[in-house]
Each structure stands twice: as structure tokens, then as C-alpha cells.
Amino acid sequence: MTLSAAPARLPGLDGQPIFGRFAGPAGAIDWRQLAPPYARSRLWRRFHHKRWHYVALYTEQVFCAVAIVDVGWTNTAFAYAFERHSGRMLAEFSQDGLPGCTASLPHRMAGASQFRLLGKQIHINTGADGASSLTLRCGEFAIDASFGPATAPLLLAAGPVANGAVHATQKSGGMPLRGQLRAGGQSLTLDGGVASFDYSNGLLARNTAWRWASAHDLDVGFNLQAGYFGAQENALWLDGQLYPLGAAQFAYDRNDSRAPWQISTDDGLLELIFTPEGERRGDKNLLVAASRYVQPIGTFSGWVRTAPGQPKRSVQRLAGVTEDHASRW
Structure with missing residues (x-):
């Protein structure tokens, strides 16, 4: 199935959202321009508008994740660097900011996302083709990285959200990575590694939950989500091409996050076993808001294919993450 080209803007000139899965970068994503029935008041948007910019970097030695999140x-x-062979965290950073002061994210994928507080800073700059740079300075934890441009089409997914309004997400497949990491008293090269990113922008429900899986190499990768956004963002990147996937099923033991996860799609195009090597988790309850999540880090093995009846492509120890997340935000 070939995906249509991404629209130049969301919503369209008539104020109506353009729902579906598309290939390529979106232009502006500005939900202030929504027309009825999806339009919401300025006050409602203030509390329901959620944006985040997430970057994953991995080499044979380390897996790093960095994210800036604006919940309105x-x-x-947050950021972390996980040493794959020892199964330990080399460095971790997590910091809540000040409303309207410490974080800024653009109304499109292309642009600069920043977080600054008390000398700690994260800066992600992304071009229209997905080419990006990442600078992180959090004490002794530092990253200088560049990655892209994208060698396969970017995914744009847009759709409605129950008890919210609309949501859009822009995701990349694997991209060539270059750079340097300083963490845990070590200086490690990121050259020859792989990066991917997720830019998301939506008007979401007060209570939002999802299960997620993502992993990428330069020739194969996938993104899977089950929860608030249904199957909208499920996709496979294979040999430079982008393919939509069906609804994802996650089978795992919530009482033992280190146990293997079984992940498949209902269209018969993907079947994988995820083996955790470590994890990042959090449990916050601030009365007016709360979040609970576990994000295991590990490898995926199994197979993928582009259509029913097509040959299965073996996947062996592809590095990535899964996540079980619930937020009241």
C-alpha cells in the first residue's frame, strides 16, 4: 500500500483536520485554526494541548533517549544513556520545568525544540528533510550528535482522539548517526550508530494511556502503538520504503517488566519477541496530575513483511524500547 504525500498544513485551509497516514514531512500543525466540530476554546486548549519531541540514539555500546515534553x-x-553490555545506566536526567518559561517546541516538526533550567539544557534542531542536531548539557552528561537526513520517507499520522480532539505525529525511520557522548566518566563515539525521532502534537484527553514499541536500523524499523491513538501511527520501514501496519497486540507481564514481550499486528505483517536488558520507570502523583510508566530497553527478534503472502524478513536483536504509560495530565 502506497501512502499519499503529507499535506502542507494541518488543519486544512477550511479548518478541518486531514486524517490518515501519509509519507513525508508535514508543514505547520496549528490546532488553533480548527473549525467545528473539532474546535476548542483557548482555555480548553491550554490544558489539553500536548507536544513532545523524542530522539533515540543507539550504537553497539549504548542506547540513549532524549525528550522534551510540553503538556500545556x-x-x-528527560534523558538517559544505557550501556547495553553491562545493562546499567551510565547517566540519567529528569527535570520538571516552569510553565511557559523553560521549554519551547515548534508548531511543526521542522524547527528548534529547547529546554533550559538551572544551567541544564537540551536543544534539538530538525530540518524539513529530518536532518537533525542534538546538544545536551546536564552536568557531566553531555551529547553532541547529528543525524539524517532521512533515507526513507517520514511518517505523518493524524486522527481523532476520544475525549480529546485531534492528534498528529511525525516519525522517522533509522538515520545515520554521528557524534559524541560523555557519561559516567566515559567519552564514547556515536559515529556509525542509528538515530530516530518522534515529534507529536495533539489535543489529548485528560486521561491518556498507551503501549508503544519502536526500534530502527538503517534498513528495517517500526513504530507500534496501542491505546489512545489506535493503529493510526503503526508503520514499518523496510529497505527505504514505508508501509502502514494494522492494529498492534502487546502481550507481557505487568508484574515483571523484565520478562519477554510478545508483539504482533492483526494484518499478519509483524511478529516479534522483545527481550528487555534494562528499563527506565517513573511513578508520579501530584494530585492534579499523575503519570505511571515503564520503558524497558532491549532487543527485538522475529520477522516482518510488507504484505500477506510476501516473504518474511528476519529481524535479529534489533535495539529499541517498549513502553507501558498512563497519564492524568
Whole structure:
């Protein structure tokens, strides 16, 4: 199935959202321009508008993740560097920000996302073709990285959200990575690694939950989500091409996040076993808001294919993450 080209803007000139899965970068994503029935008041948008910019970097030695999150009424950021062979965290950073002061994210994928507080800073700059740079300075934890441009089409997914309004997400397949990491008293090269990113922008429900899986190499990768956004963003990147996937099923033991996960799609195009090597988790309850998540880091093995009846492509120890997340935000 070939995806149509991404629209130049969301919503369209008539104020109506353009729903579906598309290939390529979106232009502006500005939900202030929504027309009925999806339009919401300025006050409602203030508390329901959520944006985040997430970057994953991996080599044979390390897996790093960095994110800046703006939930409308406040913001936060996190980063970590996980040493794959030892199964330990080399460095971790997590910081809640000040509303309207410490984080800024653009109304489109292309642009600069920033977080600054008390000398700590994260800066992600992304071009229209997905080519990006990442600078992180959090004490002794530092990253200088560049990646892209994208060698396969970017995914744009847009759709309605129950008890919210609309949501859009722009995701990349694997991109060539260059750079340097300083963490845990070590200086490690990122050259020859792989990067991917997720830019998301939506008017979401007060209570939002999802299960997620993502992993990428330069020739194969996937993004899977089950929860608030249904199957809208499920996709496979294979040999430079982008293919939509069906609804994802996640089978795992919530009481033992280190146990293997079984992941498949209902269209018969993907079947994988995820083996955790470590994890990042959090459990916050701030009365007016709360979040609970576990994000195991590990490898995926199994197979993927582009259509029913097509040959299965073996996947062996592809590095990535899964996530079980619930937020009241």
C-alpha cells in the first residue's frame, strides 16, 4: 500500500483536520485554526494541548533517549544513556520545568525544540528533510550528535482522539548517526550508530494511556502503538520504503517488566519477541496530575513483511524500547 504525500498544513485551509497516514514531512500543525466540530476554546486548549519531541540514539555500546515534553500547563524533559553490555545506566536526567518559561517546541516538526533550567539544557534542531542536531548539557552528561537526513520517507499520522480532539505525529525511520557522548566518566563515539525521532502534537484527553514499541536500523524499523491513538501511527520501514501496519497486540507481564514481550499486528505483517536488558520507570502523583510508566530497553527478534503472502524478513536483536504509560495530565 502506497501512502499519499503529507499535506502542507494541518488543519486544512477550511479548518478541518486531514486524517490518515501519509509519507513525508508535514508543514505547520496549528490546532488553533480548527473549525467545528473539532474546535476548542483557548482555555480548553491550554490544558489539553500536548507536544513532545523524542530522539533515540543507539550504537553497539549504548542506547540513549532524549525528550522534551510540553503538556500545556507545564513542561518536563528527560534523558538517559544505557550501556547495553553491562545493562546499567551510565547517566540519567529528569527535570520538571516552569510553565511557559523553560521549554519551547515548534508548531511543526521542522524547527528548534529547547529546554533550559538551572544551567541544564537540551536543544534539538530538525530540518524539513529530518536532518537533525542534538546538544545536551546536564552536568557531566553531555551529547553532541547529528543525524539524517532521512533515507526513507517520514511518517505523518493524524486522527481523532476520544475525549480529546485531534492528534498528529511525525516519525522517522533509522538515520545515520554521528557524534559524541560523555557519561559516567566515559567519552564514547556515536559515529556509525542509528538515530530516530518522534515529534507529536495533539489535543489529548485528560486521561491518556498507551503501549508503544519502536526500534530502527538503517534498513528495517517500526513504530507500534496501542491505546489512545489506535493503529493510526503503526508503520514499518523496510529497505527505504514505508508501509502502514494494522492494529498492534502487546502481550507481557505487568508484574515483571523484565520478562519477554510478545508483539504482533492483526494484518499478519509483524511478529516479534522483545527481550528487555534494562528499563527506565517513573511513578508520579501530584494530585492534579499523575503519570505511571515503564520503558524497558532491549532487543527485538522475529520477522516482518510488507504484505500477506510476501516473504518474511528476519529481524535479529534489533535495539529499541517498549513502553507501558498512563497519564492524568
